[in-house]
Amino acid sequence: MIMFWVAILAVSILLYVLLDGFDLGIGILFGLTRDETRRHAMLSAVAPIWDGNETWLVVAGVVLWGAFPVVYATLFSAFYLPLLLMLAGLILRGVAFEYRYKTERMRGVWDAGFAGGSLVAAFMQGLTVGALVEELPIANGHYTGGEFGWFSPFAVLCGVGLCLGYALLGACWLVRKCEGDVREDAYRLIPYLSVALLAFLVVVFVYALAGNLRVVHRWLERPYLFVFPAISIVAAVVAAASVRRRRDGVPYYMVALIFAAAFGTLAISFWPYMIPFSITIEEAAAPYSSPYFMFWGEGLFVFPLMLLYTAISYTVFRGKVRPTADHY
Amino acid sequence: MDLTALLLSRIQFGSTIAFHIIFPSFSIGLAAWLTVLEALHLWTGRPVHRAVFEFWLKIFGIAFGLGVVSGIVMAFQFGTNWSELARMSGPIQGPLLSYETFTAFTLEASFFGVLLFGRSRVPPWFYLFSTAMVALGTTLSAFWIMANNSWMQVPVGYVIENGRFVPNDWFKINLSPVLWVRFPHMVLAAYLTGAFCAAATGAWYMLRGIFAVEARIMLRMGLYLAAVLLPVQGLFGHLNGEYVVHHQPSKMAAIEARWHDEKPASEVLFAWPDVENRRNLFAITLPPPLGSLIDSDSLSAGEVGLESIPPENWPPVVIPFFSFRIMVGCWLVMLLVAWVGSYLIHKGRIEQNRLLLWATFLSFPLPFISILSGWVTAEVGRQPWVVYGVLRTADALTPFLTARTVEISLAVYCVVYSFIFAFGIFYIYRLLRAGPEGRLVLPPAAAVPNRPMSVVDEDRLTPAARHVSAGE
Numbered sequence: 001m002i003m004f005w006v007a008i009l010a011v012s013i014l015l016y017v018l019l020d021g022f023d024l025g026i027g028i029l030f031g032l033t034r035d036e037t038r039r040h041a042m043l044s045a046v047a048p049i050w051d052g053n054e055t056w057l058v059v060a061g062v063v064l065w066g067a068f069p070v071v072y073a074t075l076f077s078a079f080y081l082p083l084l085l086m087l088a089g090l091i092l093r094g095v096a097f098e099y100r101y102k103t104e105r106m107r108g109v110w111d112a113g114f115a116g117g118s119l120v121a122a123f124m125q126g127l128t129v130g131a132l133v134e135e136l137p138i139a140n141g142h143y144t145g146g147e148f149g150w151f152s153p154f155a156v157l158c159g160v161g162l163c164l165g166y167a168l169l170g171a172c173w174l175v176r177k178c179e180g181d182v183r184e185d186a187y188r189l190i191p192y193l194s195v196a197l198l199a200f201l202v203v204v205f206v207y208a209l210a211g212n213l214r215v216v217h218r219w220l221e222r223p224y225l226f227v228f229p230a231i232s233i234v235a236a237v238v239a240a241a242s243v244r245r246r247r248d249g250v251p252y253y254m255v256a257l258i259f260a261a262a263f264g265t266l267a268i269s270f271w272p273y274m275i276p277f278s279i280t281i282e283e284a285a286a287p288y289s290s291p292y293f294m295f296w297g298e299g300l301f302v303f304p305l306m307l308l309y310t311a312i313s314y315t316v317f318r319g320k321v322r323p324t325a326d327h328y
Numbered sequence: 329m330d331l332t333a334l335l336l337s338r339i340q341f342g343s344t345i346a347f348h349i350i351f352p353s354f355s356i357g358l359a360a361w362l363t364v365l366e367a368l369h370l371w372t373g374r375p376v377h378r379a380v381f382e383f384w385l386k387i388f389g390i391a392f393g394l395g396v397v398s399g400i401v402m403a404f405q406f407g408t409n410w411s412e413l414a415r416m417s418g419p420i421q422g423p424l425l426s427y428e429t430f431t432a433f434t435l436e437a438s439f440f441g442v443l444l445f446g447r448s449r450v451p452p453w454f455y456l457f458s459t460a461m462v463a464l465g466t467t468l469s470a471f472w473i474m475a476n477n478s479w480m481q482v483p484v485g486y487v488i489e490n491g492r493f494v495p496n497d498w499f500k501i502n503l504s505p506v507l508w509v510r511f512p513h514m515v516l517a518a519y520l521t522g523a524f525c526a527a528a529t530g531a532w533y534m535l536r537g538i539f540a541v542e543a544r545i546m547l548r549m550g551l552y553l554a555a556v557l558l559p560v561q562g563l564f565g566h567l568n569g570e571y572v573v574h575h576q577p578s579k580m581a582a583i584e585a586r587w588h589d590e591k592p593a594s595e596v597l598f599a600w601p602d603v604e605n606r607r608n609l610f611a612i613t614l615p616p617p618l619g620s621l622i623d624s625d626s627l628s629a630g631e632v633g634l635e636s637i638p639p640e641n642w643p644p645v646v647i648p649f650f651s652f653r654i655m656v657g658c659w660l661v662m663l664l665v666a667w668v669g670s671y672l673i674h675k676g677r678i679e680q681n682r683l684l685l686w687a688t689f690l691s692f693p694l695p696f697i698s699i700l701s702g703w704v705t706a707e708v709g710r711q712p713w714v715v716y717g718v719l720r721t722a723d724a725l726t727p728f729l730t731a732r733t734v735e736i737s738l739a740v741y742c743v744v745y746s747f748i749f750a751f752g753i754f755y756i757y758r759l760l761r762a763g764p765e766g767r768l769v770l771p772p773a774a775a776v777p778n779r780p781m782s783v784v785d786e787d788r789l790t791p792a793a794r795h796v797s798a799g800e
Contacts, residue, residue, distance in 0.1 A: 052437065055437070058403050059426075059430070059433070063426055065414060065418050066426040069414060069415055069422055072414055074415075076414070080729070087404060091744055092748070095752075147730055147733045289494065289498070294427070306433055306434060309437075313441075
């Protein structure tokens with residue numbers, strides 16, 4: 001039963017990263033242009049689906065609380081300030097979608113909120129992952145690090161890295177959904193973002209080796225994990241070729257595959273820990289009756305419906321966004 | 329007063345949830361009202377029902393959106409500020425709140441998409457069905473939230489193992505009699521909110537002499553509904569009092585400012601509770617056995633006073649005492665307006681009676697005030713417990729949380745909330761003021777399922793589209 005909820009949680013988080021990732025990434029790229037036509041096109045590429053994307057974050061949050069209360073309590077309280085800023089960022093960027101069209105005078109303010117909020121939210125998510133990889137100070141199942149226990153150069157580095165990664169996902173989504181200038185701009189950005197992301201990965205790897213992080217031992221103990229970097233390399237090669245040939249549909253899937261591989265690497269190298277390397281799935285699990293109660297309603301019936309609904313809404317909004325069609 | 333992390337966290341949770349509850353209570357009522365309008369439209373075929381529907385759908389969009397945004401914060405705050413509560417009660421509260429998220433996602437979000445741009449794509453019966461599903465979704469959300477809160481008020485169906493609450497009877501938790509009087513109380517409050525907002529808007533238009541047909545519908549439906557529901561609400565309010573008497577004597581004693589055990593008890597109407605000296609100043613008191621009659625439906629029942637409860641288990645007496653009276657006061661004023669108004673409508677004289685139209689118009693804040701003061705009574709009255717009788721609020725706090733951290737977060741929430749909500753409320757006001765102007769304006773095709781608020785982007789309609797839809 002508890003493994004069922006581990007799987008649901010993993011699916012929710014992965015979906016969140018892949019879906020809200022491009023959405024936040026477009027928010028970051030949005031700040032790079034001042035041109036209203038471009039900005040409008042960029043927003044149109046995510047407007048129909050951004051809200052649904054963010055729902056997966058809330059789903060992951062409540063599943064965590066219901067099935068793994070210890071992890072929910074420990075992590076959310078440990079990451080108090082990063083989560084606060086992430087929420088503020090998500091709120092500001094969320095309302096900007098609607099509010100910027102209600103006003104001419106204040107549009108600059110909401111746009112700044114959109115770009116800034118996306119950047120802050122992405123950075124905070126990267127930072128929390130970095131802090132987890134580096135291990136939070138935890139004793140006897142309780143966080144002991146104080147209000148800045150998550151702060152470290154490595155965590156900050158991961159924050160920057162995730163901003164780059166999301167921006168890359170965002171650029172690939174723009175290529176997929178847009179035409180004209182926005183598509184061209186995105187194609188120009190992809191190589192730069194990829195190189196920056198690669199450089200970041202190298203630095204992180206060196207840092208992890210030099211810092212003798214426990215994750216590295218995991219990689220050595222479990223050599224099958226190297227299948228993930230192998231997948232990533234193949235995906236990167238395909239992505240590069242598709243960018244060169246201007247095959248609009250391909251790059252997003254390839255970068256998404258790289259993200260999924262990275263997610264898989266982390267998940268399996270943490271296994272069986274939920275908070276590396278102090279609280280295991282077993283220790284974190286709620287008593288049997290909780291996940292059982294969740295399974296017979298939301299797990300068995302509602303969750304598949306949610307997946308179906310997500311698939312349908314992406315099918316409805318498939319294809320290129322045509323700015324003129326948006327008005328009728 | 330010393331601003332500790334505990335007090336600041338309570339202020340933060342209280343203010344963010346108070347802000348949040350305004351929007352769902354509005355949208356639960358509105359969703360039901362939209363369902364009724366759409367059913368009337370199908371049944372009578374009168375275009376005016378359609379016009380009123382489209383108009384309130386826009387308002388619903390904004391209220392719904394703001395409710396979603398402010399609700400996300402709530403899902404995180406249990407973990408950030410109240411991690412000990414989250415750890416201990418997670419096995420019970422977590423599943424209840426996860427059901428809330430899951431049902432909200434499927435019913436509200438997906439069928440709301442049909443409401444926004446499915447009018448021309450689905451058969452009329454399915455459109456009505458979708459409206460009803462949105463209403464059901466908002467009501468189910470309210471159910472799970474009330475299940476969660478009722479468990480904190482009167483915990484049932486659990487055992488304590490290894491320092492955490494382990495659920496051993498989900499039927500008890502979901503069928504708790506406490507839940508089943510509190511849930512209707514909340515839903516009725518939401519319906520009354522919708523009814524009064526509709527009636528007040530209608531009265532406003534009548535006073536300004538515009539949209540006469542729509543205004544009459546809003547006023548009639550709003551006031552008639554309120555006139556029927558208010559006595560029912562009074563009954564459920566009374567039933568809520570009964571559970572408090574049985575399960576939460578300290579809350580009841582504070583609400584009644586009853587310091588000593590009394591048998592039969594008197595009833596304090598108004599007073600200034602002097603906590604230090606354990607007495608009431610300037611009290612207006614009804615003689616016994618009226619207190620017993622009101623609290624226990626009995627002429628001779630004994631009622632518990634605060635003195636037989638250890639002071640460390642007292643709630644802050646003054647707050648529940650006054651918030652309860654504010655709630656009841658609002659109810660009485662609403663009852664007066666709704667009954668007199670309904671009588672005048674029945675006699676066909678309401679449109680000439682400017683005094684009553686003004687009273688109806690100005691009464692729109694009353695349901696909001698009574699919902700907020702009712703929640704303050706319930707939540708502050710439960711103190712010092714977070715799970716009544718079992719877990720103290722002070723012990724639920726994240727242990728290492730410092731006052732400085734909460735000062736930062738409270739400041740951030742205040743700035744962000746006042747900024748976005750001021751704008752949202754201003755926008756609702758502008759829509760209400762403008763009224764159902766573009767009769768039968770089709771929702772812009774740019775409106776999409778997951779962007780509830782985009783339904784109001786009329787400025788994005790091209791002149792041609794506006795023309796076509798206005799001529800329909």
